[in-house]
Amino acid sequence: MKKLILIVGISALTFPFAAKAQIDTLREVNLDAMGTPTTPAFQVMGTSPSEIEKPATAAEFVIAIQNASDNFSTFPTNFGIAFTPFWWTNGKELDFEVEFSTENKMRLWRHLQVSLGTVGGAGGIEDNWRYALGLRTNLLEGKINPDSRKAYDALLKKSANAYNKALDERNSGDAVLQNLYLKKEEYLTEKKEISNQYPPDSAMEAEVRIRYEVVKALIKETQDAIAERQKELDDTPLPEDPLLTQELNAAMQKLYVRYGWKWDLGAGGAYDFVDNKLDSSKLYRAGVWTNFGYSLKGNEKHQWTFLSAARYYYYDQVIYALENQTVLIDNMGAIDAGVRAVLDVKKLSISLEALYRMGLNDNFENTYKINALANYRFSENRSVYVSAGNDFNDTSVGGPKQLRVYIGLNLGLGEGKDILYRAR
Numbered sequence: 001m002k003k004l005i006l007i008v009g010i011s012a013l014t015f016p017f018a019a020k021a022q023i024d025t026l027r028e029v030n031l032d033a034m035g036t037p038t039t040p041a042f043q044v045m046g047t048s049p050s051e052i053e054k055p056a057t058a059a060e061f062v063i064a065i066q067n068a069s070d071n072f073s074t075f076p077t078n079f080g081i082a083f084t085p086f087w088w089t090n091g092k093e094l095d096f097e098v099e100f101s102t103e104n105k106m107r108l109w110r111h112l113q114v115s116l117g118t119v120g121g122a123g124g125i126e127d128n129w130r131y132a133l134g135l136r137t138n139l140l141e142g143k144i145n146p147d148s149r150k151a152y153d154a155l156l157k158k159s160a161n162a163y164n165k166a167l168d169e170r171n172s173g174d175a176v177l178q179n180l181y182l183k184k185e186e187y188l189t190e191k192k193e194i195s196n197q198y199p200p201d202s203a204m205e206a207e208v209r210i211r212y213e214v215v216k217a218l219i220k221e222t223q224d225a226i227a228e229r230q231k232e233l234d235d236t237p238l239p240e241d242p243l244l245t246q247e248l249n250a251a252m253q254k255l256y257v258r259y260g261w262k263w264d265l266g267a268g269g270a271y272d273f274v275d276n277k278l279d280s281s282k283l284y285r286a287g288v289w290t291n292f293g294y295s296l297k298g299n300e301k302h303q304w305t306f307l308s309a310a311r312y313y314y315y316d317q318v319i320y321a322l323e324n325q326t327v328l329i330d331n332m333g334a335i336d337a338g339v340r341a342v343l344d345v346k347k348l349s350i351s352l353e354a355l356y357r358m359g360l361n362d363n364f365e366n367t368y369k370i371n372a373l374a375n376y377r378f379s380e381n382r383s384v385y386v387s388a389g390n391d392f393n394d395t396s397v398g399g400p401k402q403l404r405v406y407i408g409l410n411l412g413l414g415e416g417k418d419i420l421y422r423a424r
Helices: 040-045 146-172 175-197 206-234 242-255
Strands: 025-029 061-068 078-083 093-095 113-120 128-144 258-274 281-295 302-321 326-345 348-359 367-379 382-390 403-413 417-420
Touching: 040 078, 040 113, 040 128, 040 258, 040 281, 128 146, 146 206, 146 242, 175 206, 258 302
Parallel strands: 093 417
Antiparallel strands: 025 417, 061 078, 061 403, 078 113, 113 128, 128 258, 258 281, 281 302, 302 326, 326 348, 348 367, 367 382, 382 403
């Protein structure tokens, strides 16, 4: 008879978990739902909807499709993909205690994300294609509210007790199963009586030995019948408590809210290819950056996060227009610094950011960018966003560029994961 033992593994009657008895994993934990971050490749190409990224758990695989304000009438030419190698290596079985920890831990490999991107018509040149490779990982990811974790543990214990009670009631009320148990008990009793009558060092009479072997066969046959009947019963779902399911869903949503210090690192490089030819390729820029901030405790309904960013970009060449001449700047560096405020309200995220860019060259006029972003998660790991703001001016004096609008779609792919739960 299968029975759910809390210390070994328990059944959750709530999405994204699906119940499975007598194993030490909870099924279908969709950790992709925790965040679908912007691909770092878009950042180094200069087409990112947000310059300051909020550190979050990366999806197994993300497809990013983007269109810009100057080509809404055409098919999108900005594409990106991002994947997390962890999911394809040791991510097959996860530990609930680690994934939903009440401590802020550093797990570089767990959050390492690799991204690739391409932009058509880069730099305003119709036949210029820009390709980029980006990397990012979290140093600090925030932590789970201890009170939320305790509440969820208590509900899981309650669900396990309810499951076991319903299991006992179903099995004890099944006439076929109970009749098989009675038969098995009768055969075991008869086998024991024969064994007591004939000790191991004594010889059984022929008829008794035959009966003894028959009883052994009947015991095995009955045991097989019990297993078969138990399987038939297990294939029939037990009734669920709607109220308990609702409580578990609400408690699970609170576990997705991480608060505390958050910190990530990123790096990437982008190359331009005119007419997609290798002999016409050149480095656009390469850079390293970090985002650091703090998320307030909040709840499953809303949460504030405040972030700062610092990064360094290296440009191989910059054709720069001064007031009365155009110059070619070789090997130019630039330093960015900025801040961002993010408000998450259920499935909607809105933010405002401001950055200042200082070029490490006497001819380069410092520039800035102010940008607003609205992101809506219409399913567990899929989102659509709109970004609007002025852009940095890396090509001429005279202040930042005009308003730039991006519309994009992020599609997180990957199946649910097993997660090991240990009762506390």
